[in-house]
Amino acid sequence: xxALPRRISxxxxxxxxxxxxxxPIVVQSMTNxxxxxxxxxxxxxxxxxxxxxxxxxxxxxxEEAARAVPVIVDTLRSFGVNVPIIGDFHYNGHLLLKKYPxxxxxxxxxxxxxxxxxxxxxxxxxxxxxxEAAIExxxxxxxxxxxxxxxxxxxxxxxDENSLSPEPLTAMDVTKLAIVESxxxxxxxxxxxxxxxxYIILSAKVSNVQDLVHVYEMLARRCDxxxxxxxxxxxxGSKGIVATTAALSVLLQQGIGDTIRASLxxxxxxxxxxxxxxxxxxxxxxxxRSFTPQVAACPGCGRTTSTFFQDMADQIQxxxxxxxxxxxxxxxxxxxxxxxxxxxxxxxxxxxxxxxIGISLPGTFESPVAPVYVDGKxxxxxxxxxxxxxxxxxxxxxxxxxxxxxxxxxx
Numbered sequence: 001x002x003a004l005p006r007r008i009s010x011x012x013x014x015x016x017x018x019x020x021x022x023x024p025i026v027v028q029s030m031t032n033x034x035x036x037x038x039x040x041x042x043x044x045x046x047x048x049x050x051x052x053x054x055x056x057x058x059x060x061x062x063e064e065a066a067r068a069v070p071v072i073v074d075t076l077r078s079f080g081v082n083v084p085i086i087g088d089f090h091y092n093g094h095l096l097l098k099k100y101p102x103x104x105x106x107x108x109x110x111x112x113x114x115x116x117x118x119x120x121x122x123x124x125x126x127x128x129x130x131x132e133a134a135i136e137x138x139x140x141x142x143x144x145x146x147x148x149x150x151x152x153x154x155x156x157x158x159x160d161e162n163s164l165s166p167e168p169l170t171a172m173d174v175t176k177l178a179i180v181e182s183x184x185x186x187x188x189x190x191x192x193x194x195x196x197x198x199y200i201i202l203s204a205k206v207s208n209v210q211d212l213v214h215v216y217e218m219l220a221r222r223c224d225x226x227x228x229x230x231x232x233x234x235x236x237g238s239k240g241i242v243a244t245t246a247a248l249s250v251l252l253q254q255g256i257g258d259t260i261r262a263s264l265x266x267x268x269x270x271x272x273x274x275x276x277x278x279x280x281x282x283x284x285x286x287x288x289r290s291f292t293p294q295v296a297a298c299p300g301c302g303r304t305t306s307t308f309f310q311d312m313a314d315q316i317q318x319x320x321x322x323x324x325x326x327x328x329x330x331x332x333x334x335x336x337x338x339x340x341x342x343x344x345x346x347x348x349x350x351x352x353x354x355x356x357i358g359i360s361l362p363g364t365f366e367s368p369v370a371p372v373y374v375d376g377k378x379x380x381x382x383x384x385x386x387x388x389x390x391x392x393x394x395x396x397x398x399x400x401x402x403x404x405x406x407x408x409x410x411x
Contacts, residue, residue: 006255009226010198012140015084015108017054019201019259020226024289025252026259027279028055028228030088032272036064038071044272045076049083050325051273052280052291055259057086057111060093066100073106084108086142090116090149094129104137109201111142114186115149127186131193140199143190145183146232147175147206154182176211179204180218187225200225201259205232209247216251226258236265241278248282293320293337296351296358300343303363309343312361312388316341319392323399331403339395340373349373357398359391374398 011021019026029048033040035058045056060066073085087107089096094117097104104110110130117126134141145151155178162174169177183202190200202225204215212231220227231247234240244262251257262278280291297313298304316339327334340355342348344363352358352373359372359382370382372394382390 004253004255007220007227009224009258010200012198012201012226014055014086014140016082017084023258025257025283026054027052027276027283028057028086028259028261029053029272029276029279030057030261030263031059032266034065035059035072036062036068038068038075041068041072042075042079045072045083045085046079046081047273048276049081051276053083053273053276055086055109056083057088060087060089060096060103060107061091063096063099066096066103069100069103070106086111089113089130093117094126094133097130097133101137104133104139107139109140109142110134111144112186113144113146113149114182115145115151127189128193131190131195134199135194140201141190141195142201142203142228143183143186144203144205144228145179145186147179148232150175150178151182154178154185172211176206176215176218179206179215180222183219184222187223197225201228202226203228203230205230205263207231207233209243209250212247213250216256217254220254220256227256228259228261229257230261230263232263234263234265237267240264244278245282248279249286252282252286252288290335292324292335293339295320296338296340296342296355298343298347298351303346303366304343305364309341309361312359312391313341315388316392316395319395327399327403331399334399334403337399337403353377356402357395359387361387 009020011023012019017026031041031044033044035041041058048056060069069087085107086109088111090113093112112127112130114127117130155175158174158178162168183204187200187202191197202219202223204219206212206215209231216227216229229248229251231244234244241264248260260279262275264275264278266272283289284291284294295313295317300310338355340352340358342351342358342360345360345366348360349371352360353376357374359370361370362368368383370387372379372382372391
């Protein structure tokens with residue numbers, strides 16, 4: 001079933017990356033370093049950008065962090081890394097943006113949480129100051145509502161009104177309505193202050209899949225601002241990946257979502273780039289974007305008691321991802337290539353024929369041969385201990401000829 005037509009939204013330009021409209025859905029991520037540690041932050045941003053993150057958000061919570069931001073951006077640019085950097089502000093963003101104009105200029109976008117800037121109190125002064133900074137420095141903003149820090153005054157008012165209703169809603173339903181209302185009212189206030197309509201992105205995050213889907217369906221019906229979608233505090237390991245995938249897939253299939261993030265809790269000493277890879281894989285699995293060649297591999301069964309095909313599939317998939325930064329610059333369309341690494345004769349030859357290039361390894365008790373198929377036809381048969389290296393050579397040659405010239409001429 002194809003995805004439904006994309007929701008129509010305005011287009012916001014974030015440091016040269018266009019979000020919304022008919023532009024591709026954008027993958028973004030966030031650092032977890034101390035922003036004041038500019039070296040660590042630069043290194044992590046470079047890793048995230050290399051993995052394919054198209055926007056990277058950093059925490060700006062102290063004066064030291066604000067002072068570090070221009071250094072971070074300048075260092076990245078000196079290394080040729082031009083990914084837009086977003087400043088994440090809570091509580092004191094109005095002070096930092098005003099006191100450190102170099103920080104305000106260096107950032108490509110500001111993220112504002114209306115629940116943490118005294119909106120609804122003090123005549124919205126803090127929120128207004130941040131919007132005025134965005135106007136002064138010509139920067140877009142993401143107004144990001146989160147149910148963990150929802151505008152308390154708005155929620156209380158809506159709860160009180162609901163209690164007087166003849167058919168009151170549940171507390172959770174009122175909370176979801178309040179999340180959407182907070183996002184819409186904050187965007188309207190930003191426009192009243194003077195921020196252009198096409199400088200605003202909205203998000204409304206919760207940590208439960210069904211609640212997130214409901215909130216974004218409501219939000220999508222009420223506005224044409226581009227929407228940043230992600231499950232907040234998705235969780236650790238497989239739980240976080242599965243929950244994020246479930247939430248994003250339902251919304252993206254409905255055409256809702258212009259930029260996405262997988263808010264995964266990293267394992268100890270884990271790789272922060274995992275959240276980028278998860279987002280890319282969700283988009284690629286839904287045929288919404290292509291980032292890297294895909295490897296089809298069988299799950300294994302009693303016919304494949306050897307782990308050789310598993311090791312080979314892992315090696316080939318790692319090789320493809322490592323090669324993509326180079327291939328992307330040289331070979332147009334290589335990210336759409338399909339590779340099959342199969343473990344026995346049952347589905348191996350057929351799956352290999354469906355791929356651009358595939359290999360069917362021998363299962364238990366099968367003849368020790370591995371036929372290789374290229375564009376649906378038997379190309380050669382490999383034997384011996386050097387199968388992985390030989391297949392990789394064939395793969396490299398195929399990429400150069402298939403995507404480097406008009407027609408495949410592998411001989």
